[in-house]
Amino acid sequence: MIALAFSLAGAIVLARYGSPPTQSRPWIFWFAGLWTLAQALLVAIALSSFRSALRERQGERQLQRVARLHRSILDSAGPMMIACDLSGHVNVFNPAAERMLGYRTNDAVGKLTASDLFPEAEMARVGEQLAASMPAFRTHPEVPESTAVPLLPYVRYVATFPASRVRGFEMRYRRRDGSTFPAMVYLSAVRSSAGTVEGLVSIAVDLSATRRAEHALRESEERYRDLFDNSAEMIATLSPRGRYLYVNPSWQGLFGMDSSQFESLIGFESPFPPEVQAETAALFHKALHGVRVEHHPLRLQNSSGENVEVEASLSCRSEESEPVSVRCIFRDVTQQNRRERRLRIQLVVSQIIGETTSMDEGLTRVLEALCGTFSCEFAALWNVDETQRSIRPRIAWSAKGRSSEDFYHETQSSVLSRGQGLPGMVWSLGKPCWIADVRQSPAFLRRTAARLNGFVSGWAVPVRVGNQVIAVVECFSRQFMREDPDLMATVETVCGSVGQFMARAGQEVRVRELDRQKAVILNSVADGIIGVDSTNRIAFANPAAARMMERNESELIGCRVHELLHPAAAGCDSSCLTRRAFQTAEGASGQDVYFRGNGKSFPVEFALMPMVEEGEPVGSVLSFRDISQRYALDHMKDEFISTVSHELRTPLTSIRGALGLLSAGLLGEVSEKATSLLRIAVANSDRLVRLINDILDLERMTSGRAPLAFRRIALEELVRQAIEAMQPMAEAEDVHLASDPMSVYIEADSDRLLQVMTNLLSNAIKFSPPRSTVRISTARATDGVTVSVVDEGRGVPADKLESIFDRFQQVDASDSRQKGGTGLGLAICRTIVHQHGGRIWAEQNGSRGAIFRFFLPERASISSLAEEATQSQFEQKLG
Amino acid sequence: MSRRVLIIDDEEDIREVAALSLETVAGWDVLVAASGAAGIIKARENHPDAILLDVMMPGMDGPTTFRELRSLPETANIPVILLTAKVQAADQKRFSDLGVVKVMFKPFDPLVLAQEIAATLGWQEI
Known part of the structure; x- marks a missing residue:
């Protein structure tokens, strides 16, 4: 507006004052200039207003666009x-x-x-x-x-x-x-x-x-961290320079250090005990250079001083072939190794024990195995001698290499008493002992020698059989070894087997000794001994048997025993005693004739003993003796007796005959006195004859050369015969004979039994007063029969009841003279009864008289039968 | 009827006692011979009713003599009684197996000797 007013005022001014600018009116120029400027300003303002109006319209449209945009953003936005x-x-x-x-x-x-x-x-x-x-x-x-x-x-x-x-x-x-x-x-x-x-x-x-x-991610991370943190395996990560980057709690526990302490260490090997530092450093170096270390065994002590065995696995993580870190995982294999070691040493020891026959060799190998397993260089086994109350080394073993001579000799020459030295201590305590440093221990007597040979640690374990310590095993190491109860326990177990082995081996030694003695006996006895199995084949024969049979020992083994002893030539039938004895597997003894390899026969005396194990017959043992010589001697003796008896009887025959004829008065009158003397001479010559007969009888019976002829007999009949035979004598003595006959059959030699009865009756009559009775009776007893002869004579004093059965023993020394007895009658009776498997005894018959009884078994015993059978075969075979 | 008995025994005393016994007790004729050989001759010559033969004699013993007698026809049937001082069981068995009619043992009772012989041989006269 100002510009417009100004431009209008300017136009007016310009129209009034004309226009060529002159020098006379300079203000015009200034005014024109200003005016132009105002015009320009006006134009500019007009232009600007126009543009602004234009822009305003454009802005509105833009706002609308923005609002739409915002709307669509709002509508379509995800958030x-x-x-x-x-x-x-x-x-x-x-x-x-x-x-x-x-x-x-x-x-x-x-x-x-x-x-x-x-x-x-x-x-x-x-x-x-x-x-x-x-x-x-x-x-x-x-x-x-x-x-x-x-x-x-x-x-x-x-x-x-x-x-x-x-x-x-x-x-x-x-x-x-x-x-x-x-x-x-x-x-x-x-x-x-x-x-x-x-x-x-x-x-x-x-x-x-x-x-x-x-959450899932965190969970996962936690899981991994948890895994590492709770892993029983010891895990560590190290920088290539050997600085610890991460250690899990197990790793920290192994060394008893926390993470920060590890971070301050300068090398991987730093936390390890000095003895394994070089080894561990080498492992790290190896891994760093790309060589994977797997399950490398390491032994070290943990923070509590316990021996730990680990398997170390190390590997390197690289990026673009540059090492970034070294992973290190240790697995604690202590228990596993202990188990394995225990099993291994037990296995080894049981193998050794199983396969060795010599105790000392076996024990030496056990010591060697113990040393090998437990890193020792010397071991000894000490025998406990309970009778001597001492412990002495039996076996010592030392590893090859460095000399253990001094220690060895010192050990070998030691004899310790209970409680003395390491072995004595273990013997007395009955439990293992460990001496970590034997060189310093005053209780360790061999410390000087140990020092000389470089032994450091030693331990000893008792070897028991039942509760008794029979030996002590000790081992020594040149390394320092901390006490290891687990090792002790393992060795104790092993020593249990060793104890059994020693006991068994001891028994085996005794068995071998017995075997040896048996062999010596079998080899040296003169008797032939043959063992047969249950099939009656020969299982063993001693040299004497082979010699007598004139065959090789080996030739005898496996032979059928009866065919060997009695070949076809012997013509055995079912009555052959030897055959019967083997077949029935019963004991038997007697005489027989066997045949040598060359077919010649020889007389034997044999005994067959059945072998029974747990009630089952497993064979038998036959022992026999060549009695050819004895037979010859017996024969000579028989001849001699025969001759003597002949030579005695011949003059007696003349004397008896002459006296008999004279005393009978057949050759003319003899004075009364002479007749009396002749009667005495006759009676005594008769007595002399009886004496000779009795002596011969007894000799024959006791020498076994008067065989009994057993047969089934009626006892009643025998009693009758005995009474009949003694009747004349009884009548002469005015004694009444009575009997209680009973029908009983027994197996006996009737002649011999008759001899017994007549002897007893004769005695009874002799000692009975006139008009008294002698009674013979029979009574059944268990498994046999008892025969009693009861008299009313003077009886037998109690102190003579036994002895009267001995030879020449009579109640009164004058009896033989007065009663004409020989003093051999009862001895003969006893011999005969014994031969029947029976027994004879005397009793007092109340206040008056005596009772003589004898018992006979219903069946004669096998040995008696055997004797009888053998005797007949014997005579027959020998011709 | 008088019997004739031959006694063969090397012992003169026994021959005499036995002969005396048989002669005086039984009244038999008794011939004697001191050896087996002599006995055989006497037996062949005299053909006795029975022979008492000793066993143990030097030279030809009783059993040999007996076999000889048996082998000779004229003596084969003469009953022979052995008279022996041997009493061993084995001997007895051996003798009885020979075939003699009886074995009698020394010493004998001179008063019953003849009786026993007669009983053995079945002679009735005593």
Whole structure:
């Protein structure tokens, strides 16, 4: 307007004063200039107004476009977009918010407040956090008074920071149905043109899916961390320079150090005990250079000083062929190794024990195995001698290499008492002992020698059989070994087997010794001994048997025993005693004739003993003796007796005959006195004859050359015969003979039995007073019969009841003279009864008289039968 | 009827006692011989009713003499009684197996000797 007024005024001025500019009127020029300028300004203003009008119309269109754009952004945006005024009323609510919160826009806008969209206290919680996050020193802008209380911290927050510095934060939203979900909220302020905050806009992204993913990830990470942290395996990660980057708790536990202590170490090997540092350093170096180390065994002591065995696996992680880190995993194999070692040593020892026959060799191998397993170089086994109350070395073993000579000799020459030295201590305590340093231990007596040969640690374990310590095993190592109870337990177990082995081997030694003795006996006895199995084949034969049979021992084995002893030539039938004895597997003894390899026969005396194991016959043992010589001697003796008896009888015959004829008066008158003397001479020559007969009888019977002829006989008949035979004598003595006959059959030699009865009756009659009775009776007894001869004579004194059966023993020494006895009658009776398997005895018959009884078994015993059978075969075979 | 008995025994005393016994107790004719060989000759010559033969004699013993007698027809049927001082069971069995009619043992009772012989041979006269 000014410009316009000015230009108008200018035009007027110019029209009045004409125009060529002259020098005379310079102000015109200035005025014209100004005017032109005003015109130009006017034009410019006009142009500008026009452009501005144009722009205004364009701006309106643009605004409309922006509004549409905003609308479509709001509609299509994935995040929720919600705006509210300072009172908290919602004024923008986009479709994403509709979707997520379950409200329709119409229900939300102007009706809901911000507090409705969050769970109770959520706004306050987040608000407090926002408040806390704001620096205290900063002066906060004023917040409009109309701001609703719950929104205060939020409004303050967005008002404080420029938009670029407002950070998103996490809040939980509440859906219309009351359920909640996490969302990341980005807040900004709605400001007036004056810059004051008029409301808040929130853009929120649902975090449910993200949260889930995060949770899963965290879970997974935790799992791995948990895995490492709780792994029994010791895990460490190291830098290529050997610095510890990570150690899990197991690794820390092994060395008793925490993570920070590891971080300060300079090398992988640093935490290891000095003795394994070089080895571990080498392992690390190897892994670093790309060589995988797998299950490398390492022995070390853990933080508690226990021996630990680990398997070390190391590998290198590289990126672009540059080492990044070294992974190191140790597995504790202590228990496993112990188990394995225990099993292995037990296996080895049981193998040794199983396959060795010599005890010392076996024990030496056991010691060697123990040393090999437990890294020892010297071992010894000490024998406990309970009788000597001492313990002495039995076997010592030392490893090849460094000399153990001094220690060996010192050990070998030691004899310790109970409780003395290491072995004595173990013997006395009955439990293992460990001496970590034998060189320093005053209880260890061989310490000087141990020092000389470089032994450091030693231990000893008792070898028991049952509860008794029979030996002690000790081992020594040149390395320092800490006490290892597990090792002891293992060795104790092994020593249990050793004890059994020693006991067994001891028994075997005794068995071998017995075998040897048996062999010596079998080889040296003159008797032939043949063992046969249950099939009657020869299982063994001693040299004497082979010699007598004139065959090789080996030739005899497996032969059928009867065919060997009695070949076809012997013509055995079922009555052959040897055959019968073998077949019935019953014991038998007697005489027989066997045949040598060359077919010649020889007389034998044999005994067959059945062998029974657990009630089952398993064979028998035949022993026999060549009695050719004895037979010849017997024959000579028979001849001699025969001759002597002949030579005695011949003069007696003349004397008896002459006296008999003279005393009978057949050769003329003899004076009464001479007759009396002749009668005495006759009686005594008769007695002499009886004596000779009795002596011969007894000799024959006791030498076994008067065989009994057993057969089934009626005892009643025998009693009758005896009475008949003794009747004349009884009548002569005026003694009555009585009997209680009973029908009993027994197996006996009737002649011999008759001899017994007549002897007893004769004695009874002899010692009976006139007009008394002698009674012979029979009575059944268990398995046999008892025959009694009862008299009413003077009886037998108690002290003579036994002895009267001995030879030449009579109640009264004068009896033989007075009664004409020989003193051999009862001895003969006893011999005969014994030959029948019976017994004979005398009793007192009350106050008066004596009773002589003998018992005979119903069946004669097998040995007696055998004798009888053999005798007949014997005579027959020998011709 | 008088019996004739031959006694063959190397012991003169026994021959005499036995002969005396048989002669005085039974009244038999008694011939004697001091050896088996002599006995055989006497037996062949005299053909006695019975022979008492000793067993143990030097030279030809009783059993040999007996077999010889048996082998000769003129003596084969003469009953022979062995008179022996041997009482061993084996001997007895051996003798009885020979085939003699009886074995009698020394010493004998001179008063019953003839009786026993007669009983053995079934002679009725005593």
